[in-house]
Amino acid sequence: MDDARYQELLDKYLKGDCTEEERALLDQWYLSLDSEVKLPANEEEQKRLLAQNWQKLSARTTQHTPVRQHWLRTYWAAAAAVVVLLGVGWYFVNLNMIGPAQHDQFVEAKASSIEHTNTSTVPERYVLSDQSVVTLQPGSTIQHPAVFAARKREVRLIGEAFFDIRKNPNKPFFVYSHDLITKVLGTSFRIKAYPTDRNVTVAVRTGRVSVYSPKLVSKSKSDPETIGVVLTPNQQVTYLDQEQRLVKSLVDKPVILTPEPDRMSFTFQNAPVSQIMSAIEQAYGIDVVYDEEVMANCFITTSLDQETMYDKLTIVCKLLGATYKVIDAQVVISGPGC
Template identity: 40%
Template sequence: MKHYLTFSAADFAQDEEFLKWVKYPEQYPLLHDRWLRFLRDYPHKKEEVEEARLMILAVVKEKQLMPDDATQQNVWHRVQESILEMEDAPKEVMLWQRWYSKAAVVLMIFGAGWFLIGTKNDAPRLAEVEKEAVALEKYINNADVAKTIVLSDGSSIVLQPHSVLEYPRTFKPDVREVYLTGEGFFEVKRDVNRPFMVRTHEIVTRVLGTSFTVRNSEGGKQVLVQVKTGKVSVFKEKSNEEGAKDESVEGVVLMPNQQVVYERDQMKLTKSLVENPSVLIPVAKQEFEFSDAPIGDVFRVIEEAYGVDVVYDEEVLASCYLNASLDDVPLYDKLKLICKGINATYEIMDSHIIIYGKGCSEPVDDTNSTTQTKPN
């Protein structure tokens, strides 16, 4: 969400998303849920939220017509000027006096009675908001060890120490949503009709069924999502309702051994390989034992075992062969040994492994691996 922690009541009352929430909570369920979470996470903002809500309700008129866009902009400009003047007034005034005064300005401007803000029946009362907020279970792991939580759909989360998970007792018919602060490893039960979404304050991770880690350290500079199995879509929290549920909005797509980092200060998503990629499929021990193996075959084994894409010049490296024992060696160490053997280097770019080399015109020996030009 936006930087609502710095918002005053006047700011809330002029915010488009806030107005949508107050006017049409049933039409924008995801937006409604976001505001509920905001109030749960930041209860000290309830006074400003309630004040802004009352300001809006003060100008509610049922069955009225909306003016054209130009007129709306002109009216809101006058409202903003009047409210800003009141923001400079002495602060030792009671809550009801503040909102009543601001509402009076709005009513004075809309005295003709033709500007539609919404209907009274559309606006949620704060008491109803707080009541609905109780529907979410909140699990705080204050222990020094990880705890496993099993959800109503059969999905499970390994919640790390000092982390918080909020989730409903029963999921909605069309979506499964949870909220995470801290770190959790998710194993999601597949349900093609109900996507599973993990929300932090800035990003949403959407899956059907898979296993992945989300690390959202409170006060940290980054949010991290790492995929172990399956396919995950990660995107920034949308300012509109379509973002989270729209299947056409893929965001950054992650496969196993891939990760994305969200930089809070830059509001940017960056995709890469995980720090220590794991073998994804059972690989026979002898498959990592190479004897006069063409380098293309070596890279093929790497690709299939780790689910990565190795990019290299096949023509340039066609004369390279490898003798090496790489079993029980981490991926990046494998790459270092292979590259040392063929006088090459490697680079991780996005989620690809790029190999740079000039070929193997002369044999090169190494204690762990050797490469040579295949004799005629």
């Protein structure tokens, strides 16, 4: 194929008018460049042809549209970019400068990656390609591929967002925020990772997530996930960047996890403490630790249906003359008994 025919087909390709046969012809011509096509010998002619096509190629590759899977077609734009960066006059001559692996990374990073920022003043609902939903807080940014890879789904968050992830056991979902990695199969959770605060907080509403940081095992060969933490609903973890450690706790406002039709009453009439503690554990999915033997003779009459979890605990402890602390996402109650 001579240069005039190439220019004609390339122009049709850039306009989106190429037939599949013409695309195949371009691909075949591209593969045979070094053996069958006589490239312009004059350097000025080479630069002229490059300049003629570069503006259109550049404009096409910066659009936020899915990248064609045929690597030969995306390679034309990638090669042109390499020429501009390195100052080479004729980009087809230097295609061997980029290997297949580097090309794939280049195309994925530059062409198929999407970055979205919520520029409004209210939370924004953002849907990913797998139908997972991300609610971005104002000023927050999410980065992700246009289409997720075959074995895992990966996104990067700057700021704060609530994730409602579509369940897929064969393709775990990863969120990268500062130095923290959150791994889930299908659940809903919130992450706070603002650029002005190196500490990152992950709070779970439903399901389970694994949270870990590669920094915690940077000097060993351990799997970072094995020294991370597993979070269940109403639990959260904060990664303290300066101390490089994970602190597990309960969320600020725990919610009742049982469906409304199945919820038990929190009105008690001369009920043993064990019954009340069991009700709190089941409703909020938490562990309440106390000395059952010391409090075996304690009975309470009260109504706690309208109170939050922390208010329930405060009222019960006042009636018992006890106190409570939240330690490692558990409620620990201490008191003299009855």
